[in-house]
Structures are given as structure tokens and as C-alpha cells.
Amino acid sequence: MLDANLTQQLKGYLANIREPIELVASLGDDAKSRELEELLNEIAALSDKVSVVRTDDDSRKPSFLIHRTGTDIGVRFAGLPMGHEFTSLVLALLQVGGHPSKAAQELIEQVKNLDGDYVFETYFSLTCQNCPDVVQALNLMAVLNPRIRHTSIDGGLFPAEVETRKVMAVPTVFLNGEPFASGRMELEQIVAKIDSGAAKRTAAKIAGKEPFEVLVVGGGPAGAAAAIYSARKGIRTGIAAERFGGQVLDTMSIENFISVSHTEGPKLAAHLEQHVKEYDVDIMNHQRAAKLVPARHEGGLHEVVLENGASLKARTVILSTGARWRTMGVPGEEEYRNKGVTYCPHCDGPLFKGKRVAVIGGGNSGVEAAIDLAGLVAHVTLIEYDSQLRADAVLQRKLGSLPNVKVITSALTTQVDGDGEKLTSLTYKDRNHGTVHQVELEGIFVQIGLVPNTEWLKDAIALSNRGEIEIDARGETSQPGIFAAGDCTTVPYKQIVIAMGAGSTAALSAFDYMIRLPDELSEAA
Template sequence: MFDDQLKAQLAAYLERVVQPFTIVASLDDSETSGEMRELLTTIQGMRADMITLALDGEDARKPSFTLQRNGSDSSLRFAGLPLGHEFTSLVLALLWTGGHPPKEEAEVIEQVKALSAADGSDFNFEVYMSLTCHNCPDVVQALSLMAILNPKVKTTVIEGGAFQSEVEAREIMAVPAVYLNGEMFHAGHMELKQFIAKLDSGAARRDAEKLSAKPAFDMLIIGGGPAGAAAAVYAARKGIRTGVVAERFGGQVNDTLDIDNYPSVPHTDGPKFASALLQHVNDYEVDVMNLQRVRALTPAATAGGLIEVALENGGVLKARTVVLATGARWRSMNVPGEEQYRTKGVAYCPSCDGPLFKGKRVAVIGGGNSGIEAAIDLAGVVEHVTVLEFMPELKADAVLQKKLKSLPNAEVILNAQTTEVLGDGSKVNALAFKDRATGEDKRLEGEGIFVQIGLLPNTDWLKGTVELSKTGEIVIDARGQTSVPGVFAAGDCTTVPFKQIVIAAGAGSTAALSAFDHLIRTTAPA
């Protein structure tokens, strides 16, 4: 299961275990149970002085195992093998259970320890994940840490592929899917501070007060994707007070499967690239305020000399200049049934949700690079994949089209206009589309629809504040200047013609340099 290099790395990590704990496995005669036995035996053998392994667990979910710190009532269970993208989650869970401190602020740790339900009952979490999901590890790791730190939090991490009957019974068609005390709690990406805020009503208020108390920034960047990160680095190097406020640092890059066209980096994936962006920004004196959603911007002329940025939690930040780098999100089809069946067959992340459609028939909407890459990826998992393209020809690169045509379980329908998502009331069972060449209405049977039709700028909150194009993009000049003095913009949220990571990074640098030039010509930096 492990090669020698991975074993060496795991052994080095386990040297950090300082408190004894027990692993209790509940196994059956399945092949997966055999693999779990091998995995846990290997782990226990690396630190036999600190880790005890018991193979007589009685949990109903088999195979599964719990991590139990000796002398503690904590409860963290993994059902299925936490490998793939979740191997890091397993390693962290082992270290935290073994007493190695998490890399979280002391204040956050104390907030987790203090979590308690109003009626004194436990928080019983179940999180369904897939091993190819980029969004799942953050959720798994947050809930794992909560369970280890707080005995009132019980967490079970469930690998959907190993417990397909549960997935089907609960009609889970998108991961991560989090249940609390048997009821749906959250679907999609979520981080530790967001869990705390949702469970502790006072956390958002305290956070807002702390943010509002910050002194004014010379440059405040809104957005933490490639454009925002580049702007932050260039601003900080000028020696000015720089801040970044982001809903999710890394932005849409976090959901990108492969990155093969960034100069000097032949290949990486989105989460790794996003992590590298944050690490680079943290090399400088930049105040990174992550997991914060902005709701309004008030220009300096209106706010009394400083630009004001209002946050969803009620906090207000002030700055002399602002760089808008809010990026874009997946565009919706805007057809009947799409919202009703979102996460119930309608999906937007093939790598995250594809494994949940194993052996099923699915459709991909969109024939650009993203759509064809999605179809190729899905073809290795599903029974059959059909690509529907609105135009008379595919827009994807020739190499991708050639690969798709070579797959026996993939087909393409051109001139197809999706008109409705159909279902039985609880999940998707077909989609309706019109043949644009003949005008004929048609129906395509299937259990999944993956939407890959481009991007929509995250600028709704800026309407009436800065000039936007007809498609909602921020209008900028060659220097990144918007229609509001002191406010600049960069990246996929702007009128720049091509939406690429390298272009966004260059535009972020341009916007930061332009903002600095504006700053030194109009006011002295703080």
C-alpha cells in the first residue's frame, strides 16, 4: 500500500506523536477491510510505543476505525479508507490525536473547545467525501480537529465510494456533504472558522469588532486568487500597510484539477498552487483576512477621505486605495430545474463529484476546454458521458477533442440548447434540450449533469458603485484603474479579454503598481 518513500515520510511525521492513543478497527471479510488492516498495522508498527491497535471494534459501518486519545472522551471515526486527497487528513488526525499541536490560532482553538449545544447535547457530525475531491479535505480536517479538541463534538468521516448504499439512501450527489444529528447541515466547501461561526452565534460579532478596529490600510486587496496574491506581493514590497480580504484564499484555483500552462511550472494542481500563493504572500507583512465576504464599497469621496469596505459579518475596513480582484464563478444554465436539483444531480466540479456517479449515465454541458476535460475525466468512472455543445462545433483544443473521440463511452451532441433539468422530485433523471439545427425538442436520460459553460464575474455587490460592462465585468483601463478614483481592479472580474491564471497574476501586479503610484501622488502612506 505504501512505497518506501511514503513510509519514510509517514514515519517521520509519526515521530511527532507525544501522547498515547488507540486505534479501534471494525472490519469484515471485504477486500477494503483487508486494505484497512494493512494500513493500520503499518501505522501502529511505526510507533508501537505510542499507538495501540485493536481489531475487535463493533461499529455497524465496516470497514471503519476510530482514533481515541487515551484518557479522553473524543470521538473521531473514519469509515472507508482515507487515502487519495484524504491521506493528509488522516496524517493530521493521527498527529492531533497524538498530542501534536494544530497550526491554528490560540483563540480559534479555545473557541472550538468552548463549543456547546444550547441543550447540552453532543454535535454528531457525519461528513461524506470522495477521494478525488479537492474541497473535501478542508471540511474533513476541520471536523476532525473539532472532534479531537472537544468531547461534545463527534465526527464520522465517510468515503462515499465504500458506502454507496448510504449515499444512495440519502440521495447525496455532491461532496462534501455534512450532516449534523442526522439532518443536512452544509453542502460544499467550508473551513474551521466557518463551522465555528455557524455553531457559535457570537463568533461573527466578535470577528466583526476585531476587523473594524484595524487601522486604515494603504492598500486593501479584495480577493485572494492569483490576481489578489500578486497585488499583495507587489504592494508589500513597497513597504506600505497592505491587507487582503478574501472569501476563500486561492479563489477558483482551489477547484482547478490540473495547471499545465503557468510558465516555469510544467505541472501542478489547483490546491497546491493556491497553497503556494498563500505561502508567498505570507513571506511579506500582509494582513490576510480569509473567510470574509465583502458586501459593499463606499468611495473615499463619499466616506470622508478613506475608502470603506463593509463585510457581511458587520465589520468595516478602511483603506487609502483598493484593488478589486474578486474573480469569477461557474456560470449557471439558468433553466428550469437547475436550482431545484443542484447537488441532487446537477454538479459543477467533475473531480469532486464524479465518483458519486460511478456506473451511471451523465451529461456535460459545454464543449470548451473545461467541458471536454470534464468529460474525459468522467469517462473513466461513469457508464456513459454525453457532451452537449450549443454551437455547431466544439471550442476545445484539438488534442482534447482527439482524446475524447478515442473513448468508447463518450459522445458529443452539437447544436444542443439545454432547456430544462428533469427529475423525480428528489434527483435528476434526464435533461431536455432543443436541436438548434432542426428545432426538434429532445430528451437525454441520465442521473448527472455537469455544467461547464464558462464564468460569471463576482461583481454583483459593486453595481452602482463602479462602472460595469454589459456582462458585469469591471471596466478598467490599461493601468487597472476603475471609474472610481483610488479603486483599481484585476483578473477575471474585469474586462481583460482572456481569463487565465498567468494573465490574472500580471494584471494584479499592474493594478498594485498603479494603486501605489496613485497613493504617493495623492497622500502620504501610513
């Protein structure tokens, strides 16, 4: 199953295994079981510390346990962890085999000290770019703490189980048989969700920090660029981000980042974080800003209040909080979110194989989603508010060639309906004739653009009627000493390369602002 290049790479990784491990297989008579058996044997042939044992004792077939010989340490995969999950497989082999994790030592100790018995199950799809973070975090927890167990399950291979447990979005995590979380999460977030005292300890730690000269709020391309440019000036720089990488983490393919012909969002986000860490930047990840209190006088300290109650102060602030998927805002949407209503066709599409779905939105994102889904699902209904689609002509031609796609224009979605557990239909109004129609389906993929993450700034700085932060050519906002960059601002084009440039501009402007302050102002609090 592995080509020569991948085989050579894997052999190099497996040289880092310190303790012997067994690949304990549970296989059936199906094609996927035969593929898994072939994969496991290929892996075992690359290291004398890896062996394959077939027991067929697990109810899920195909599946396999990566087990450290003579111990209780192990993690299980149900399915073939290829695609985006191949990295998860490699890390699991190494970590079960005794290779140390690169996670922060403080976090490792926190996992080791968790008290209780935890059995996690994570449903993933091979096309989901957010799933590996969750799978890898829970696998590491199972390696570090013998009272934690984790099984990763390819939802596409176990449709009956997915149907029974009502899994309609990935990643979806169950803990001890009950729903635990859905969506992308990192190790720190999962541990904090289990360890009730973690949030208070983190808040106390943040509250004790000295004021920054530049505080960046947001960790996407704009925020990363701003932090790097600030740190390179030798000034005290901090960055507080709800999730490092921001909207980039939800981007499947990036082909317009100049000098890089192709990359994927999570990979770019990891490179952004790695680059920032090369400088003296205080990174505070998984921190959501709740309020901005501008300085009372020019040169004073601005205050950013976090959702956990802690406050950060800084001479200058760079706002780069980005944007999020726009919702329809209709009855039933929130109730059936992750129960049929979803926003990522790449992640969740495989869960709707053979079913009827709708795509809301006729721009490039909506039409691309409809094209991708048409190869998986039974039927796609694309609903567009305008009288015509807005996607590029080449995409519209491709869409028109697909036999299982229906396009409805001049349609206003008014309601999402369901049976209490999952959605069953949507209702729309014909804007030309005023008639109301109902479409029976199992999934809705919303692709209607972005909305800036600026609600927390309404009373602090000037916002446009769209909620975007108003900035000038230097990235300055309506408040002296507060700058902004990226998709949360009035910059006309929301692109990664533009956000990076804007973040750099904001950082240089912040530095210029500080060096021009009169001495008596720059020294005053």
C-alpha cells in the first residue's frame, strides 16, 4: 500500500522506536480488512521492534491495536488511518514505542496526573483536516496515562454505527459512551475540559503577566505576521489567540500563497506557529478576548479582558481576530448544528454518502462544495438567494454537467426542520413568486461567506456597518495606539497573503507610534 518514497520515510521514523510494539489486528473477509493486513505487514517489515499479531477479538473489523509489549499502553484505530490520518498513525507508532512527545512538559504532567478512568472514541473522516489534531491529542493522553483509552474510528467504514450514534460531523468524540465534544480541539483544550481547575490556574497565570509593549489579539496569518515583526524590533510582544491559525485551519487547499504552489491550511498554520516560536513572543493560545478597554490617555496602557476573567495590558494592541463562517440565522439552524447542519464539506461530506443534501450559497465556495459532494451523495440541491450564481464560469460549467445536482436561485432559506435528533428538511421561499417550498434531505452545508469576529469591540472602537474594524492605510483604528489587520477589518480583499501584509504593516505602525511618543507619555501608565 505504501509507495517507495513513503516506505523510506516511514522506515526512518520507525528507527526512533525504543520499546517493542505489537500491531494486534482484528480482521474480516472484506477488502478493507485485506488492505489493512497488507499495511500492517508492510509497517512491521520496516522495524525489528514491530510485529503483527492477529486476534480478531475486537467487534470492529477492520481495526488494530498498537500495543507496547508487556504493558497496558496502547491505542486503537478502527479502519485504515491513511489520508490526513497517516501522520496520526506514525505518531502513535512512535509514542507507543517510547519516543517522547514534543508537548510542553507541564501539560504532559497534567495528563499523567488526571484522576479517573476515561474511555474515548473519536469518529473521523480521511478527508477531515481538523480530525488529526483531536486523534493525536487523545492518542498521546492514552500513552501517558494508563487509565485513559482511545479508539479512532473511520466513520466512512462504519456507517451503521455512525447512524446509531447520530454522528453527523467530524471529529466527534465520545467519553465513556456519552457525547463529549465535536470539532477541532488541541491537547490543552481537551485536558482543560476534563481538569476543572485548569482554567482557573491558567487565568491566574495570565493575570500575573507584566504589560506588553505590543499585544496581538488573534493567531491567524495577520496575527502571526504582526507578532514576528514586533518581536524582531526587540520589544516585549505577546499574542493571545483563541486558536492559533484561525480560519486557515478550516481551509482544505491553498494554491494562491505566492512562492508555495500548494499547501493545506493546517500545515500552513503549523508553520506560522513554528515561525512565531522562533522569536521571543509570549504565546497565550486558546484564549478568547471578551472586552477591550482603551487607554484613558495617549501613551497609556490598553486592557484586553479575556473570557476567563484575566486581563492583559499593553502599550499598543493589534487586533487580528479574523472571521468565521456566516450562519443562515434561521429557526432550527443552531438546534441541528452538527446534527445535519454543517459548514465543512471536506470534513463531513463522507458521513453523508448516498444521502440527500443541500448547499446554501452560490459563490465559489458553495459551487465547489456542491461539485465535491456530488461525487459522494445521492443528490445535491444548491440554493442561492440571488437570481443567478456568483461563482466563476468554469465552476458553473462543471456544476451544470453533474446529473445529481439541482440549482434553485432566487430562494430564501427560512427554516431548518428535524425530528429532534437530526434534521429532515429545509424550507425556502421563492423570492419571485412568494411561494413556500420544503426540501426533504439529511444534510445542509452552509457556504455563504464570513462574518468578522468583532462583537466584543462594539463599544471600544469604530466599526463599519458590516462589523469590520475601520482602519486607515497604516492599520490605525479610531483609538490611538490600537491597530488592526486581516479579515476582521475593512481591507477590501480577504486573502491570506493580504492579511500577512496587513499584520506586518500594523506591527511597524505600532512600533512607529511608540517611538514617537513623548518620553513623559511613554513612561506613564
